[in-house]
Amino acid sequence: MNKSELIDAMASTSGLSKADSKRALDAFVSSVEGALKSGDKISLVGFGSFGISKRAARTGRNPQTGKEIKITAKNVVKFKAGADLSGKVN
Numbered sequence: 001m002n003k004s005e006l007i008d009a010m011a012s013t014s015g016l017s018k019a020d021s022k023r024a025l026d027a028f029v030s031s032v033e034g035a036l037k038s039g040d041k042i043s044l045v046g047f048g049s050f051g052i053s054k055r056a057a058r059t060g061r062n063p064q065t066g067k068e069i070k071i072t073a074k075n076v077v078k079f080k081a082g083a084d085l086s087g088k089v090n
Contacts, residue, residue: 036077046084053078 010021043049057073
């Protein structure tokens with residue numbers, strides 16, 4: 001499902017117009033981005049939680065040449081599904 005399909009599904013399920021659904025989805029995404037950028041964790045009970053994990057710098061290898069390369073440290077977004085979501089998927 002891509003973004004436009006998700007907007008269509010949200011509109012049909014909630015009774016909102018597609019424009020309102022798009023604004024709601026964009027607001028949700030920007031709110032999540034802002035919270036994660038500031039270091040907060042987002043928990044939606046039953047759905048799951050979003051958080052940031054720090055990945056340390058490490059040495060890797062270029063698969064084409066075999067030469068060692070340095071991979072810089074970075075923050076990685078992680079999502080852990082909640083019990084309700086996991087139960088509905090399985």
